[in-house]
Amino acid sequence: MSEGKCFLSDCEPCDSSSQSSMISVRLRDMEDSTEHSVEYEKCSVFHCAHSKCNLVLGDSLGACGEVKSLKSIICLKISKDVRVRGKLEMNKEGPLKFCTYNVLECSGCRRFVGFVLHSTPHHLSSLRGLYLLLKEAVNCYMLKSCIIVNASKLRFEHRPLGRSISEMKEDLEAQLKQVNLLKDMLDSRLGHCHLPLSSTVSD
Amino acid sequence: MAQQIDYVGHKDDTYVISEGLSVADSSSKVEDDGEGDSDAPAIFLCGKCRLPFGDSLSWAGSDDQQNQILLKCVNDNIVIGKEPFVSGTSEEQRCLAVHLTCRGCSFKLGHMYMSTPKSLDYKRSIFCLMVENIESYVLGSPDQQVAAVDREERPVTLEYMDNVEQQMTKIKSLAVTIGQRLLEIEVDLQCKSGTT
Ligand SMILES: [Zn+2]
Ligand SMILES: [Zn+2]
Numbered sequence: 001m002s003e004g005k006c007f008l009s010d011c012e013p014c015d016s017s018s019q020s021s022m023i024s025v026r027l028r029d030m031e032d033s034t035e036h037s038v039e040y041e042k043c044s045v046f047h048c049a050h051s052k053c054n055l056v057l058g059d060s061l062g063a064c065g066e067v068k069s070l071k072s073i074i075c076l077k078i079s080k081d082v083r084v085r086g087k088l089e090m091n092k093e094g095p096l097k098f099c100t101y102n103v104l105e106c107s108g109c110r111r112f113v114g115f116v117l118h119s120t121p122h123h124l125s126s127l128r129g130l131y132l133l134l135k136e137a138v139n140c141y142m143l144k145s146c147i148i149v150n151a152s153k154l155r156f157e158h159r160p161l162g163r164s165i166s167e168m169k170e171d172l173e174a175q176l177k178q179v180n181l182l183k184d185m186l187d188s189r190l191g192h193c194h195l196p197l198s199s200t201v202s203d
Numbered sequence: 204m205a206q207q208i209d210y211v212g213h214k215d216d217t218y219v220i221s222e223g224l225s226v227a228d229s230s231s232k233v234e235d236d237g238e239g240d241s242d243a244p245a246i247f248l249c250g251k252c253r254l255p256f257g258d259s260l261s262w263a264g265s266d267d268q269q270n271q272i273l274l275k276c277v278n279d280n281i282v283i284g285k286e287p288f289v290s291g292t293s294e295e296q297r298c299l300a301v302h303l304t305c306r307g308c309s310f311k312l313g314h315m316y317m318s319t320p321k322s323l324d325y326k327r328s329i330f331c332l333m334v335e336n337i338e339s340y341v342l343g344s345p346d347q348q349v350a351a352v353d354r355e356e357r358p359v360t361l362e363y364m365d366n367v368e369q370q371m372t373k374i375k376s377l378a379v380t381i382g383q384r385l386l387e388i389e390v391d392l393q394c395k396s397g398t399t
Contacts, residue, residue: 023381037366038366045342052307054253054307059344060342061243061360062343063361064359064360076350076352076358076360079348116350126356130350141258143246143342146255146258146277147278148278148280158361171378174382175381175382178386181389189392
């Protein structure tokens with residue numbers, strides 16, 4: 001509500017019909033843009049970092065984040081040129097302690113480029129079955145800028161949306177309050193009972 | 204007091220609406236999964252050693268007759284030759300160009316016209332690459348393998364999160380507009396009630 005107020009003072013008084021049509025345009029705009037709003041300028045393509053190989057291993061459209069402790073990128077999709085080795089490996093120490101996993105290898109150079117966790121302790125269980133590409137084994141070609149950097153120099157973190165959502169919820173709740181207030185004002189006007197409206201509105 | 208209860212009721216409604224939205228979102232995501240994006244960009248690689256050198260975001264056209272694609276910019280994986288050579292078979296098309304080679308394997312990838320007659324001006328000083336000597340990779344290619352994880356347990360991609368964030372920003376600004384409008388109505392109502 002306070003936000004609305006400061007906006008009102010900022011803006012020149014505008015024609016209300018154009019304003020409401022603006023709202024509907026923006027609503028429509030929101031519906032339309034659900035399909036194609038990928039910012040390709042921010043995308044990158046993952047290549048095997050082994051010199052002289054450069055095979056495409058996947059791209060950022062298939063990436064879901066990163067696991068810092070395993071120094072790897074979480075991928076939902078990867079190129080068919082990445083082979084999942086059939087043999088189940090296991091670790092007794094290190095970050096993969098007590099895990100069993102299948103090794104991912106580049107079909108170009110047969111190097112180890114990542115793994116798929118099969119069985120894990122509790123803290124890694126949400127990663128089971130997903131492709132984990134070792135950042136060190138991946139070079140990223142960044143679209144638009146054409147720059148190539150090793151993935152270990154990049155971040156693939158999720159930006160938490162929780163705060164944004166709760167802020168928006170607060171905004172909307174404030175608006176709802178305002179609508180209710182307006183409704184009361186209208187009701188009282190229609191009911192011809194003149195309450196001291198100004199005092200209820202001012203806070 | 205009555206208003207308070209009313210308010211809680213509305214709040215519940217709001218929650219249901221937002222739930223509905225998220226369902227719609229996930230279904231649209233399913234569609235996204237089904238078909239590959241037709242307007243997704245491609246990156247271009249050396250046909251021999253697969254070093255990436257450019258992408259279709261700097262697309263400058265193509266010459267289908269000569270089987271060339273034209274790019275405005277590339278990275279330093281393309282070496283621009285120093286020795287100009289005479290290009291063009293016909294007298295009319297004759298001009299000077301330099302070779303473009305791959306930094307990784309010296310494979311000849313194309314050329315750049317340093318000077319052009321009028322008919323070739325659209326190719327001057329940009330990168331002309333021979334389609335038969337290069338490879339391409341389309342982002343989000345449907346030709347990928349998908350992790351064997353139940354649909355419900357699949358994490359969302361970073362790109363999907365970006366999309367949600369964008370939508371949120373739009374909704375936020377919409378909320379501001381609505382708030383502004385509400386305030387106008389409030390002021391309006393106040394004025395009118397003042398006169399009666
Ligand atoms: Zn490789
Ligand atoms: Zn090459």
